[in-house]
Amino acid sequence: MTRQTSAPFDHVSLNPSFQSARWLARRVVEGEIDANPPYQRGQVWSGEQRLALVQTWLRGLPAGVVILADRCNAKWGAANPGADPYDTGTGLWAVVDGKQRLTTAVMWFGSEFAIPASWLPADHVDVTEDTDDGPYVRHSGLTLKGQRFMERYCSLLVAETKDCATESDEAAFYLLVNGGGTPQTDTDMNNAARIAGGEETR
Numbered sequence: 001m002t003r004q005t006s007a008p009f010d011h012v013s014l015n016p017s018f019q020s021a022r023w024l025a026r027r028v029v030e031g032e033i034d035a036n037p038p039y040q041r042g043q044v045w046s047g048e049q050r051l052a053l054v055q056t057w058l059r060g061l062p063a064g065v066v067i068l069a070d071r072c073n074a075k076w077g078a079a080n081p082g083a084d085p086y087d088t089g090t091g092l093w094a095v096v097d098g099k100q101r102l103t104t105a106v107m108w109f110g111s112e113f114a115i116p117a118s119w120l121p122a123d124h125v126d127v128t129e130d131t132d133d134g135p136y137v138r139h140s141g142l143t144l145k146g147q148r149f150m151e152r153y154c155s156l157l158v159a160e161t162k163d164c165a166t167e168s169d170e171a172a173f174y175l176l177v178n179g180g181g182t183p184q185t186d187t188d189m190n191n192a193a194r195i196a197g198g199e200e201t202r
Contacts, residue, residue, distance in 0.1 A: 012173075014067070014159040021057065021154040024066070025105040027093075033068065034091025035099050035106075039171035045100040047113065053104050054115050057154040066098030066158045067177060075165035093160070094170055097177045101156055109150075111138040124149055 124146030
C-alpha cells in the first residue's frame with residue numbers, strides 16, 4: 001500500500017458560521033438539507049446523548065461542527081447534468097458530518113422528546129409532564145419567552161464546502177472527516193463521568 005499521491009493536496013475551503021439550530025432543523029424537515037445521503041450512517045445517538053446536546057445549548061458550550069456539502073456549485077452542475085437541486089427537488093446541501101446533531105435539533109424543536117424542567121427558568125416553562133425523574137418539558141410546553149430563548153441561543157457551528165462534485169466526492173470527504181482520531185469508548189466516558197461526579201482520581 002502507498003500513501004503517495006499524484007499531486008499535492010488541494011486545500012478545501014470551508015466557510016464556518018453559527019446558525020440557528022431551529023432554522024437548520026426546519027431546512028432538514030423541508031428537504032433543503034439532505035440528512036440521509038447514501039454514505040451517511042443511521043440514527044445512532046441515544047436519548048441521553050440528545051439530552052446532553054440540549055444541555056450543551058442551554059449552557060452555551062461548544063456543540064461540535066456540522067459540515068454541509070453545498071450542491072449548488074459549478075462543479076456539481078458540470079458533473080451532474082440535468083440534476084440541478086433547484087430543479088429536481090433534492091437537497092441543496094448534504095450532511096457530511098453532524099447528522100446526529102441536526103436530527104436531534106429536528107426532534108427537539110418537533111417536541112419528540114422532553115428535558116428536565118429544572119434546566120430552564122420557571123417563566124420559560126408552561127406545560128410539564130410527570131416522570132420518575134420529576135417534571136419534564138417539551139419544546140411545545142415552553143412559554144413563548146422560553147421558545148424564543150431556545151430559538152435565539154441554540155445554535156450550531158456550520159461549515160460549508162463547495163468542493164464536492166458528486167456523491168462519491170462527498171463520501172470521500174465523509175471518510176476523511178470521520179476517519180481521524182480515536183472514538184471515545186464507554187470506558188473513557190464512564191471515567192469522565194466518575195470524575196465529574198466528584199470521585200477522587202488515583
